[in-house]
Amino acid sequence: MSQKLTFIGAGNMASAIFGGLLRQGYAATDITATSPEAEALRRIRERYGINTQNDNVAAVAQADVVVLAIKPQVVRDVCLPLCDAIRQRSRPPLIISIVAGIEAETISHWLGGGLPVVRCMPNTPALVGTGASGLFANAHCSTEQRELAGQLLGAVGLVEWVDNEPLIDAVTAVSGSGPAYFFMFFSAMEDAGVALGLPRAIARRLALQTGLGAARMALAGDKSPAQLMRDVMSPQGTTERAITTFEYHELNEIVHAAMEACALRAREMRSDFV
Numbered sequence: 001m002s003q004k005l006t007f008i009g010a011g012n013m014a015s016a017i018f019g020g021l022l023r024q025g026y027a028a029t030d031i032t033a034t035s036p037e038a039e040a041l042r043r044i045r046e047r048y049g050i051n052t053q054n055d056n057v058a059a060v061a062q063a064d065v066v067v068l069a070i071k072p073q074v075v076r077d078v079c080l081p082l083c084d085a086i087r088q089r090s091r092p093p094l095i096i097s098i099v100a101g102i103e104a105e106t107i108s109h110w111l112g113g114g115l116p117v118v119r120c121m122p123n124t125p126a127l128v129g130t131g132a133s134g135l136f137a138n139a140h141c142s143t144e145q146r147e148l149a150g151q152l153l154g155a156v157g158l159v160e161w162v163d164n165e166p167l168i169d170a171v172t173a174v175s176g177s178g179p180a181y182f183f184m185f186f187s188a189m190e191d192a193g194v195a196l197g198l199p200r201a202i203a204r205r206l207a208l209q210t211g212l213g214a215a216r217m218a219l220a221g222d223k224s225p226a227q228l229m230r231d232v233m234s235p236q237g238t239t240e241r242a243i244t245t246f247e248y249h250e251l252n253e254i255v256h257a258a259m260e261a262c263a264l265r266a267r268e269m270r271s272d273f274v
Protein backbone atom coordinates (compact mmCIF):
# COMPACT_ATOMS: atom_id res chain seq x y z
CA MET A 1 0.00 0.00 0.00
CA SER A 2 2.22 2.88 -1.11
CA GLN A 3 -0.61 5.22 -2.03
CA LYS A 4 -0.41 8.95 -1.32
CA LEU A 5 -3.06 9.75 1.27
CA THR A 6 -4.33 13.23 2.00
CA PHE A 7 -6.49 13.81 5.05
CA ILE A 8 -8.56 16.97 4.78
CA GLY A 9 -8.89 17.77 8.47
CA ALA A 10 -6.47 16.66 11.15
CA GLY A 11 -8.72 16.32 14.17
CA ASN A 12 -9.71 13.44 16.46
CA MET A 13 -10.82 10.94 13.85
CA ALA A 14 -8.20 11.73 11.20
CA SER A 15 -5.40 11.37 13.74
CA ALA A 16 -6.93 8.13 15.04
CA ILE A 17 -6.78 6.73 11.49
CA PHE A 18 -3.39 8.02 10.37
CA GLY A 19 -1.99 7.25 13.84
CA GLY A 20 -3.24 3.68 13.41
CA LEU A 21 -1.83 3.44 9.87
CA LEU A 22 1.57 4.64 11.07
CA ARG A 23 1.53 2.02 13.84
CA GLN A 24 0.92 -0.57 11.13
CA GLY A 25 4.05 0.62 9.28
CA TYR A 26 2.45 2.92 6.69
CA ALA A 27 5.12 5.40 5.48
CA ALA A 28 4.76 8.82 7.13
CA THR A 29 6.07 10.40 3.91
CA ASP A 30 2.98 9.07 2.07
CA ILE A 31 0.53 10.78 4.43
CA THR A 32 -0.45 14.45 4.36
CA ALA A 33 -2.95 16.13 6.67
CA THR A 34 -4.43 19.59 6.31
CA SER A 35 -5.87 22.08 8.74
CA PRO A 36 -6.43 25.83 8.75
CA GLU A 37 -4.60 26.02 12.11
CA ALA A 38 -0.80 26.38 11.83
CA GLU A 39 -0.41 25.40 15.49
CA ALA A 40 -2.45 22.20 14.99
CA LEU A 41 -0.28 21.31 11.99
CA ARG A 42 2.92 21.89 13.98
CA ARG A 43 1.67 19.53 16.71
CA ILE A 44 0.72 16.89 14.11
CA ARG A 45 4.15 17.13 12.44
CA GLU A 46 5.95 16.81 15.77
CA ARG A 47 3.86 13.91 16.99
CA TYR A 48 3.39 11.85 13.82
CA GLY A 49 6.11 13.01 11.42
CA ILE A 50 3.66 13.18 8.49
CA ASN A 51 3.46 15.97 5.90
CA THR A 52 1.18 18.88 6.67
CA GLN A 53 -0.43 21.53 4.50
CA ASN A 54 -2.76 24.44 5.13
CA ASP A 55 -3.76 24.59 1.46
CA ASN A 56 -6.38 21.93 0.70
CA VAL A 57 -6.19 22.49 -3.07
CA ALA A 58 -2.44 21.84 -3.13
CA ALA A 59 -2.88 18.85 -0.84
CA VAL A 60 -5.32 17.03 -3.14
CA ALA A 61 -3.29 17.68 -6.31
CA GLN A 62 -1.03 14.62 -5.96
CA ALA A 63 -3.17 12.43 -3.71
CA ASP A 64 -4.24 8.91 -4.71
CA VAL A 65 -6.76 8.93 -1.88
CA VAL A 66 -8.43 11.95 -0.28
CA VAL A 67 -9.95 11.31 3.13
CA LEU A 68 -12.55 13.89 4.12
CA ALA A 69 -12.25 14.14 7.91
CA ILE A 70 -13.92 17.46 8.61
CA LYS A 71 -17.13 18.26 10.44
CA PRO A 72 -20.40 17.92 8.49
CA GLN A 73 -21.03 21.63 9.06
CA VAL A 74 -18.05 22.64 6.90
CA VAL A 75 -17.85 19.85 4.33
CA ARG A 76 -19.65 21.74 1.57
CA ASP A 77 -17.47 24.83 1.95
CA VAL A 78 -14.35 22.67 2.04
CA CYS A 79 -15.31 20.54 -1.00
CA LEU A 80 -16.46 23.20 -3.46
CA PRO A 81 -13.03 24.89 -3.82
CA LEU A 82 -11.42 21.47 -4.50
CA CYS A 83 -13.61 20.85 -7.55
CA ASP A 84 -11.24 22.34 -10.19
CA ALA A 85 -8.13 20.66 -8.79
CA ILE A 86 -9.90 17.29 -8.93
CA ARG A 87 -11.40 17.86 -12.38
CA GLN A 88 -7.95 18.62 -13.77
CA ARG A 89 -6.64 15.23 -12.71
CA SER A 90 -6.41 12.64 -15.52
CA ARG A 91 -7.35 9.97 -12.96
CA PRO A 92 -9.45 11.28 -10.09
CA PRO A 93 -8.44 10.28 -6.58
CA LEU A 94 -10.52 7.89 -4.52
CA ILE A 95 -12.56 9.95 -2.07
CA ILE A 96 -13.10 8.39 1.34
CA SER A 97 -15.56 10.39 3.41
CA ILE A 98 -15.83 9.69 7.12
CA VAL A 99 -18.31 12.55 7.55
CA ALA A 100 -21.45 11.46 9.39
CA GLY A 101 -24.73 11.83 7.53
CA ILE A 102 -23.67 13.38 4.20
CA GLU A 103 -24.32 11.10 1.22
CA ALA A 104 -21.72 9.90 -1.29
CA GLU A 105 -23.61 11.48 -4.21
CA THR A 106 -23.66 14.87 -2.50
CA ILE A 107 -19.93 14.73 -1.84
CA SER A 108 -19.20 13.61 -5.39
CA HIS A 109 -21.38 16.44 -6.72
CA TRP A 110 -19.59 19.09 -4.62
CA LEU A 111 -16.24 17.79 -5.86
CA GLY A 112 -17.23 17.87 -9.53
CA GLY A 113 -19.41 14.78 -10.00
CA GLY A 114 -18.92 11.21 -11.18
CA LEU A 115 -16.26 10.46 -8.56
CA PRO A 116 -15.45 7.21 -6.80
CA VAL A 117 -16.56 7.76 -3.21
CA VAL A 118 -16.38 5.34 -0.32
CA ARG A 119 -18.42 6.44 2.64
CA CYS A 120 -16.89 5.17 5.78
CA MET A 121 -18.03 5.31 9.37
CA PRO A 122 -15.01 4.52 11.53
CA ASN A 123 -14.58 4.96 15.27
CA THR A 124 -11.88 6.36 17.54
CA PRO A 125 -10.48 3.01 18.79
CA ALA A 126 -8.81 2.97 15.34
CA LEU A 127 -6.07 4.80 17.22
CA VAL A 128 -5.20 1.60 19.07
CA GLY A 129 -5.78 -0.69 16.10
CA THR A 130 -9.16 -1.84 17.41
CA GLY A 131 -11.46 0.31 15.31
CA ALA A 132 -14.69 -0.85 13.72
CA SER A 133 -15.68 0.69 10.39
CA GLY A 134 -18.71 0.33 8.16
CA LEU A 135 -18.02 1.06 4.47
CA PHE A 136 -20.20 1.75 1.45
CA ALA A 137 -18.79 2.19 -2.08
CA ASN A 138 -20.67 4.16 -4.73
CA ALA A 139 -21.07 2.86 -8.28
CA HIS A 140 -18.00 4.78 -9.55
CA CYS A 141 -15.62 2.79 -7.35
CA SER A 142 -13.58 0.10 -9.06
CA THR A 143 -12.91 -3.24 -7.39
CA GLU A 144 -9.34 -2.06 -6.74
CA GLN A 145 -10.59 1.13 -5.08
CA ARG A 146 -12.96 -0.84 -2.85
CA GLU A 147 -10.09 -3.13 -1.91
CA LEU A 148 -7.83 -0.16 -1.20
CA ALA A 149 -10.41 1.47 1.09
CA GLY A 150 -10.91 -1.88 2.84
CA GLN A 151 -7.13 -2.27 3.31
CA LEU A 152 -6.69 1.26 4.67
CA LEU A 153 -9.46 0.98 7.22
CA GLY A 154 -8.61 -2.68 7.81
CA ALA A 155 -5.16 -1.55 8.98
CA VAL A 156 -6.82 0.06 11.99
CA GLY A 157 -9.48 -2.50 12.84
CA LEU A 158 -12.54 -4.41 11.70
CA VAL A 159 -14.14 -3.53 8.35
CA GLU A 160 -17.75 -4.39 7.46
CA TRP A 161 -19.17 -3.48 4.04
CA VAL A 162 -22.81 -2.51 3.56
CA ASP A 163 -24.39 -2.47 0.09
CA ASN A 164 -27.12 -0.01 0.94
CA GLU A 165 -25.96 3.52 1.79
CA PRO A 166 -28.61 4.39 4.42
CA LEU A 167 -27.22 1.51 6.51
CA ILE A 168 -24.22 3.75 7.21
CA ASP A 169 -26.56 5.63 9.58
CA ALA A 170 -27.18 2.36 11.42
CA VAL A 171 -23.42 1.73 11.54
CA THR A 172 -23.04 5.23 13.00
CA ALA A 173 -25.53 4.32 15.74
CA VAL A 174 -23.78 1.03 16.55
CA SER A 175 -20.05 1.57 16.16
CA GLY A 176 -19.38 5.15 15.03
CA SER A 177 -20.86 6.68 18.16
CA GLY A 178 -20.64 3.41 20.09
CA PRO A 179 -17.34 4.03 21.90
CA ALA A 180 -19.00 6.94 23.70
CA TYR A 181 -21.73 4.63 25.06
CA PHE A 182 -19.14 2.27 26.50
CA PHE A 183 -17.09 5.15 27.95
CA MET A 184 -20.29 6.40 29.59
CA PHE A 185 -21.03 2.94 30.98
CA PHE A 186 -17.44 2.49 32.23
CA SER A 187 -17.63 5.87 33.87
CA ALA A 188 -20.93 4.98 35.56
CA MET A 189 -19.43 1.66 36.77
CA GLU A 190 -16.41 3.52 38.10
CA ASP A 191 -18.60 6.00 40.00
CA ALA A 192 -20.77 3.21 41.39
CA GLY A 193 -17.64 1.29 42.47
CA VAL A 194 -16.42 4.39 44.29
CA ALA A 195 -19.84 4.79 45.94
CA LEU A 196 -19.46 1.21 47.14
CA GLY A 197 -16.11 2.09 48.75
CA LEU A 198 -13.43 1.25 46.17
CA PRO A 199 -10.58 3.68 45.44
CA ARG A 200 -11.36 5.37 42.09
CA ALA A 201 -8.23 4.07 40.34
CA ILE A 202 -9.06 0.50 41.28
CA ALA A 203 -12.73 0.86 40.31
CA ARG A 204 -11.66 2.23 36.92
CA ARG A 205 -9.14 -0.52 36.19
CA LEU A 206 -11.59 -3.23 37.22
CA ALA A 207 -14.39 -1.77 35.09
CA LEU A 208 -12.20 -1.33 31.98
CA GLN A 209 -10.57 -4.76 32.26
CA THR A 210 -14.02 -6.30 32.69
CA GLY A 211 -15.23 -4.62 29.50
CA LEU A 212 -12.15 -5.77 27.61
CA GLY A 213 -12.48 -9.32 28.93
CA ALA A 214 -16.19 -9.51 28.16
CA ALA A 215 -15.68 -8.29 24.57
CA ARG A 216 -12.71 -10.65 24.01
CA MET A 217 -14.66 -13.59 25.42
CA ALA A 218 -17.71 -12.87 23.26
CA LEU A 219 -15.53 -12.49 20.14
CA ALA A 220 -13.60 -15.69 20.87
CA GLY A 221 -16.55 -18.06 21.33
CA ASP A 222 -19.79 -19.08 19.64
CA LYS A 223 -22.17 -18.02 22.38
CA SER A 224 -24.30 -14.92 21.94
CA PRO A 225 -23.80 -12.01 24.35
CA ALA A 226 -27.27 -12.79 25.77
CA GLN A 227 -26.21 -16.37 26.54
CA LEU A 228 -22.90 -15.23 28.03
CA MET A 229 -24.87 -12.87 30.27
CA ARG A 230 -27.03 -15.74 31.48
CA ASP A 231 -23.90 -17.82 32.14
CA VAL A 232 -22.72 -15.21 34.66
CA MET A 233 -26.08 -15.24 36.47
CA SER A 234 -26.23 -17.86 39.20
CA PRO A 235 -29.82 -18.53 40.33
CA GLN A 236 -30.67 -16.18 43.19
CA GLY A 237 -27.13 -14.82 42.96
CA THR A 238 -25.63 -11.36 42.74
CA THR A 239 -25.66 -10.85 38.96
CA GLU A 240 -29.32 -11.78 38.73
CA ARG A 241 -30.09 -8.95 41.15
CA ALA A 242 -28.08 -6.47 39.07
CA ILE A 243 -29.63 -7.58 35.76
CA THR A 244 -33.13 -7.45 37.22
CA THR A 245 -32.40 -3.89 38.29
CA PHE A 246 -31.26 -2.97 34.74
CA GLU A 247 -34.44 -4.55 33.35
CA TYR A 248 -36.63 -2.74 35.87
CA HIS A 249 -35.10 0.53 34.63
CA GLU A 250 -35.61 -0.61 31.01
CA LEU A 251 -31.99 -0.57 29.88
CA ASN A 252 -32.90 -2.23 26.56
CA GLU A 253 -35.49 0.45 25.78
CA ILE A 254 -33.01 3.17 26.73
CA VAL A 255 -30.38 1.72 24.37
CA HIS A 256 -32.94 1.41 21.54
CA ALA A 257 -34.10 4.99 22.00
CA ALA A 258 -30.55 6.35 22.13
CA MET A 259 -29.47 4.53 18.98
CA GLU A 260 -32.62 5.49 17.06
CA ALA A 261 -31.97 9.11 18.03
CA CYS A 262 -28.38 8.74 16.81
CA ALA A 263 -29.40 7.36 13.39
CA LEU A 264 -32.12 9.98 13.07
CA ARG A 265 -29.58 12.73 13.74
CA ALA A 266 -27.38 11.35 10.94
CA ARG A 267 -30.39 11.61 8.58
CA GLU A 268 -31.19 15.12 9.77
CA MET A 269 -27.63 16.23 8.97
CA ARG A 270 -28.37 15.74 5.29
CA SER A 271 -30.88 18.58 5.36
CA ASP A 272 -29.09 20.66 8.01
CA PHE A 273 -25.71 20.80 6.28
CA VAL A 274 -26.41 20.26 2.57
Ligand SMILES: NC(=O)C1=CN([C@@H]2O[C@H](COP(=O)(O)OP(=O)(O)OC[C@H]3O[C@@H](n4cnc5c(N)ncnc54)[C@H](OP(=O)(O)O)[C@@H]3O)[C@@H](O)[C@H]2O)C=CC1
Pocket: 008, 009, 010, 011, 012, 013, 014, 034, 035, 036, 037, 040, 056, 069, 070, 071, 072, 074, 078, 098, 099, 100, 121, 122, 123, 124, 176, 177
Ligand atom coordinates in the same frame (compact mmCIF):
# COMPACT_ATOMS: atom_id res chain seq x y z
N1 LIG B 1 -15.03 11.61 16.43
C1 LIG B 1 -15.55 10.43 16.13
O1 LIG B 1 -15.63 9.51 16.96
C2 LIG B 1 -16.01 10.17 14.73
C3 LIG B 1 -16.15 11.19 13.82
N2 LIG B 1 -16.60 10.94 12.55
C4 LIG B 1 -16.70 12.01 11.58
O2 LIG B 1 -15.40 12.49 11.37
C5 LIG B 1 -15.45 13.86 11.02
C6 LIG B 1 -14.43 14.61 11.85
O3 LIG B 1 -14.79 14.48 13.22
P1 LIG B 1 -13.71 14.73 14.36
O4 LIG B 1 -12.38 14.25 13.92
O5 LIG B 1 -14.30 14.21 15.59
O6 LIG B 1 -13.71 16.33 14.38
P2 LIG B 1 -12.55 17.33 14.77
O7 LIG B 1 -13.17 18.65 15.05
O8 LIG B 1 -11.65 16.72 15.80
O9 LIG B 1 -11.71 17.43 13.41
C7 LIG B 1 -12.10 18.19 12.32
C8 LIG B 1 -10.87 18.89 11.83
O10 LIG B 1 -11.14 19.55 10.62
C9 LIG B 1 -10.41 20.77 10.64
N3 LIG B 1 -10.92 21.70 9.66
C10 LIG B 1 -11.91 22.63 9.77
N4 LIG B 1 -12.01 23.32 8.63
C11 LIG B 1 -11.09 22.82 7.78
C12 LIG B 1 -10.67 23.13 6.45
N5 LIG B 1 -11.24 24.13 5.76
N6 LIG B 1 -9.67 22.42 5.91
C13 LIG B 1 -9.08 21.42 6.57
N7 LIG B 1 -9.40 21.09 7.85
C14 LIG B 1 -10.39 21.78 8.42
C15 LIG B 1 -10.60 21.24 12.05
O11 LIG B 1 -9.65 22.24 12.35
P3 LIG B 1 -10.04 23.37 13.46
O12 LIG B 1 -10.18 22.63 14.75
O13 LIG B 1 -8.89 24.27 13.42
O14 LIG B 1 -11.33 23.98 12.98
C16 LIG B 1 -10.37 19.95 12.82
O15 LIG B 1 -9.02 19.71 13.08
C17 LIG B 1 -16.87 14.33 11.26
O16 LIG B 1 -17.49 14.54 10.03
C18 LIG B 1 -17.52 13.20 12.01
O17 LIG B 1 -18.87 13.04 11.62
C19 LIG B 1 -16.87 9.66 12.14
C20 LIG B 1 -16.74 8.63 13.00
C21 LIG B 1 -16.35 8.79 14.38
Ligand SMILES: O=C(O)[C@@H]1CCC=N1
Pocket: 100, 172, 176, 177
Ligand atom coordinates in the same frame (compact mmCIF):
# COMPACT_ATOMS: atom_id res chain seq x y z
O1 LIG C 1 -20.88 12.49 17.05
C1 LIG C 1 -20.68 12.53 15.84
O2 LIG C 1 -21.43 13.22 15.11
C2 LIG C 1 -19.56 11.74 15.24
C3 LIG C 1 -20.06 10.72 14.25
C4 LIG C 1 -19.87 9.39 14.91
C5 LIG C 1 -19.07 9.70 16.09
N1 LIG C 1 -18.88 10.97 16.23
